[in-house]
Amino acid sequence: MFLSVFEIFKIGIGPSSSHTMGPMTAAARFLDELRDGRHIWPGAGAPKRLRCTLHGSLAWTGKGHATDRAVVLGLAGCTPETLDPDLAEALEKRITTEKKIHLPDLPELDFDPVKDVIFDFEKNLPGHANSLVIEAYDAQDRLHFQETFYSIGGGFVLTGEELDRLKATEASGKQAPDKFKDMPYPFATAQEMLEMGQKSGKSIAEMKRINEITFLDPQELDTKLWQIWDVMNACMERGLNTEGELPGGLAVKRRAAAIKQQLEDERSNNMSMPHVANDWLSVYAMAVNEENAAGGKVVTAPTNGAAGVIPATVRYYRQHCPGSNDEGIKTFLLTSAAVGGIIKHNASISGAEVGCQGEVGSAAAMAAAGLCAALGGSNEQIENAAEIALEHHLGMTCDPVGGLVQVPCIERNGLGAIKAVSAASLALRGDGSHFMPLDNCVEAMRQTGVEMNDKYKETSKGGLAVNLPEC
Numbered sequence: 001m002f003l004s005v006f007e008i009f010k011i012g013i014g015p016s017s018s019h020t021m022g023p024m025t026a027a028a029r030f031l032d033e034l035r036d037g038r039h040i041w042p043g044a045g046a047p048k049r050l051r052c053t054l055h056g057s058l059a060w061t062g063k064g065h066a067t068d069r070a071v072v073l074g075l076a077g078c079t080p081e082t083l084d085p086d087l088a089e090a091l092e093k094r095i096t097t098e099k100k101i102h103l104p105d106l107p108e109l110d111f112d113p114v115k116d117v118i119f120d121f122e123k124n125l126p127g128h129a130n131s132l133v134i135e136a137y138d139a140q141d142r143l144h145f146q147e148t149f150y151s152i153g154g155g156f157v158l159t160g161e162e163l164d165r166l167k168a169t170e171a172s173g174k175q176a177p178d179k180f181k182d183m184p185y186p187f188a189t190a191q192e193m194l195e196m197g198q199k200s201g202k203s204i205a206e207m208k209r210i211n212e213i214t215f216l217d218p219q220e221l222d223t224k225l226w227q228i229w230d231v232m233n234a235c236m237e238r239g240l241n242t243e244g245e246l247p248g249g250l251a252v253k254r255r256a257a258a259i260k261q262q263l264e265d266e267r268s269n270n271m272s273m274p275h276v277a278n279d280w281l282s283v284y285a286m287a288v289n290e291e292n293a294a295g296g297k298v299v300t301a302p303t304n305g306a307a308g309v310i311p312a313t314v315r316y317y318r319q320h321c322p323g324s325n326d327e328g329i330k331t332f333l334l335t336s337a338a339v340g341g342i343i344k345h346n347a348s349i350s351g352a353e354v355g356c357q358g359e360v361g362s363a364a365a366m367a368a369a370g371l372c373a374a375l376g377g378s379n380e381q382i383e384n385a386a387e388i389a390l391e392h393h394l395g396m397t398c399d400p401v402g403g404l405v406q407v408p409c410i411e412r413n414g415l416g417a418i419k420a421v422s423a424a425s426l427a428l429r430g431d432g433s434h435f436m437p438l439d440n441c442v443e444a445m446r447q448t449g450v451e452m453n454d455k456y457k458e459t460s461k462g463g464l465a466v467n468l469p470e471c
Helices: 017-036 067-075 085-098 160-172 190-200 204-212 218-240 256-268 276-293 309-320 326-346 360-374 379-391 409-428 438-451
Strands: 011-013 049-056 117-119 130-137 143-153 156-159 297-299
Touching: 011 017, 011 218, 017 067, 017 130, 017 143, 017 156, 049 067, 067 085, 067 117, 067 130, 143 160, 156 160, 190 204, 190 326, 190 379, 190 438, 204 326, 204 360, 218 256, 218 276, 218 297, 218 309, 218 326, 256 276, 276 297, 276 309, 276 409, 309 326, 309 360, 309 409, 326 360, 326 379, 326 438, 360 379, 360 409, 379 409, 379 438
Parallel strands: 049 117
Antiparallel strands: 011 297, 049 130, 130 143, 143 156
């Protein structure tokens, strides 16, 4: 099992890694397969028309998560990491007006975003709650090519064939083929991670770094790590300095900028407020998630819906912890990614699969581990910190109001960051020994997600999403 730090932390756009970035990536992959031309259905002519059908959670909350817009931009050749949000609106408007898509190495394609993105609320595909089918037809309306995609959380996308192959491998008990199988420290569980650390005498961040530089130049690794933090921090700064109302129809106002100003005024007036550290943590996280809700540039950490927890905790480390330094940020990110990989491999980071415990819960566990590591914690203390943070998110539902990543998502990231800091602090006051291992907690999260009612898993059919005051 190996997930690179740059698979856990991916630069993209809001508001959702599974509902925006995933479908956009799927659409871009479909175009690549269309250009490849090896999958043409017998008797079909050249592609002339495109259509996309959304199923499951992508249908139920797709409008609120801008899934339809993501598909349009993906079929226009955009990818999450390269999309310029300032140009996206004009591109989408042009396609909606012309009902045509012009792409290199492909004929002109008919595509009407209003008619050709279909929300199917009836049919759920068996592979995953987030599913979409993209089709190309020829001029005689014969099927040219069709592909089923599953957006499995955190921006990761698998075709139906890839998912079937993965499930068959898991059912057989065999290890999936992995081009990174020869990693020096191939831990798939927290227990293996601790054992390898004890045997080697290395920290979790050191083991993760050694794994990464088996295929990345060390300088390139450092550059890319710093790029991740730069994008996180820039997103936070935009959120901290932008006012107004978020899109989507709920009339939710941005609050981060006003709260930041209040905190700065109190500091300049020498006012001593009792919960100021928690307030800063909350406003850092809320700033990121307000930007995410507005469709801005963010880093999945490990998802967009939970994108504020880790940046907020890194900012807390750098600005509020004596002795912090830039090297600590790299330690933080490497350690967080190691824990995130374990959670994704053994459970899920998808709200549509296991609820928000898999998103904000996973992010809090990763942030707690990263902060504990940056503050000099041992491997055992780091594992303890991650377990504490995850344990106290178990059972958390994903019930976004209106299908938007706004209520309760924005505030929930602030509370996730506070829990992460508290978990790291508790772990650092112990010696790393504790009752519940992280692996067992991850398995508890997986089991809870399996048994959780679907209306609490990013469908907006239960919980807060259906309990609004009538006024």
